[in-house]
Amino acid sequence: MEVKFADGKSITFEDCWLRDHCRCSSCYHAATFQRAKHILDIPEVFIFEVQFEKTHILITWEDDHRSVFQADFLIECDFNTWTENRRLKPVLWSGNTVAEKVARLDIDKFLNSVDGAKSVFKSLLDYGIAFIEGVSIKNITTCNS
Numbered sequence: 001m002e003v004k005f006a007d008g009k010s011i012t013f014e015d016c017w018l019r020d021h022c023r024c025s026s027c028y029h030a031a032t033f034q035r036a037k038h039i040l041d042i043p044e045v046f047i048f049e050v051q052f053e054k055t056h057i058l059i060t061w062e063d064d065h066r067s068v069f070q071a072d073f074l075i076e077c078d079f080n081t082w083t084e085n086r087r088l089k090p091v092l093w094s095g096n097t098v099a100e101k102v103a104r105l106d107i108d109k110f111l112n113s114v115d116g117a118k119s120v121f122k123s124l125l126d127y128g129i130a131f132i133e134g135v136s137i138k139n140i141t142t143c144n145s
């Protein structure tokens with residue numbers, strides 16, 4: 001099924017995906033963010049009718065089950081947007097241009113602070129390199145860190 005949004009964006013959803021993502025109380029536990037049914041127990045049914053409203057669509061299935069999908073939810077679930085936003089975007093660099101951008105921090109800050117660890121991982125993802133200084137030269141230290 002193709003859904004066209006007010007901004008001109010158009011996303012195609014498979015019937016089985018929509019049924020699997022039904023958020024009604026018999027299909028989904030909102031409190032725990034979990035499916036109420038095993039994925040193999042979801043019936044293989046097709047859309048019988050669709051009502052397009054301003055902020056949501058209402059689907060009636062062949063088995064008379066009804067699902068409401070908010071437009072915001074459907075946009076969030078667009079596979080193309082999802083993969084594009086999560087794709088690693090390495091930064092090409094050479095020589096001195098990157099010197100002050102690459103993480104360079106002390107081993108204690110890396111091991112004992114969330115921000116320190118984050119900066120190292122971000123640097124690794126963006127530039128492929130990070131420097132951790134002050135690491136003991138003992139074998140046991142480098143093996144355990």
Ligand SMILES: [Zn+2]
Nearest residue numbers: 022023024027
């Ligand atoms: Zn449902």
